[in-house]
Amino acid sequence: MTDTYILTLQCPDQPGLVAEVASCITEYTGNILEAHNFNDRDAKRFFMRIEFDLAEASACAKFKDAFTVLADTKGMDWALRDKRQARKVLLLVSKFDHCLSDLLYRNRIGELDMDVVGVISNHPAESIGTTSLKHFPFWHFPITKETKPQQEAQIKQVVEETGAELVVLARYMQILSDDMSSYLEGRCINIHHSFLPGFKGAQPYHQAHARGVKMIGATAHYVTADLDEGPIIHQDVETVSHADTPQDMVRKGRDIERQVLAEAVRLHLEDRVLLDGQKTIVFRS
Known part of the structure; x- marks a missing residue:
């Protein structure tokens, strides 16, 4: 052997x-x-x-x-x-569960080799659509502007107690503080629902529709203190037309987000991403 x-x-x-x-x-x-x-x-x-x-x-x-x-x-x-040692991964999610469900499915069928140590949400489990949560430890940490430091302290405690080596923001709709971003530097992946660096902030598909774009996309990147400007790991695009409504773009965007995030997580788990300043070197198989 x-x-x-x-x-x-x-x-x-x-x-x-x-x-x-x-x-x-x-x-x-x-x-x-x-x-x-x-x-x-x-x-x-x-x-x-x-x-x-x-x-x-x-x-x-x-x-x-x-x-x-x-x-x-x-x-x-x-x-x-x-290579036999699966990485310990902690997943964070808000209400949109399409990326979370996709990651858990790919893990179940062996496409992603990760040891999921738990799921954290700022919403209760019953408000998240997937039924897969029952198979993993789940923490509900509500957050307000006033309680953000305490809530992030709870997340840090889970990271420490579980030994999580990677944190994935699977449509976790909260901006991490500078302190939290620094704490997770190089080991936290976010999926952004647009093709960065364009259309930052809220409602990117509505912004794209208003500009009459012909392609939409998604970007997976490492989290840094600079919002949506961390080193990019993977991106993809989808063709759209004048006939697509913002809702059509959201539907198409969900598919891109799933694929892009899953690929970025795979690349990280397989040690195929090396940081080069604000860029990444990605050695694909």
């Missing part, structure tokens, strides 16, 4: 990186299954994702020790993960 690992790294660009990383893997019985790398020439940064098998379980610890030495020498930020 072999164990499969995913190695991700970034560092200042320099000659020989690909060869040295590959040599370190093969030295410890590693067999490379998939490899991607990218040089950001403007930033002079090197990015890499390698998926590989180790024939001997005992080789992992030895590989880590050896790679730590290499990484320190090259100034690498790196991570190594056992």
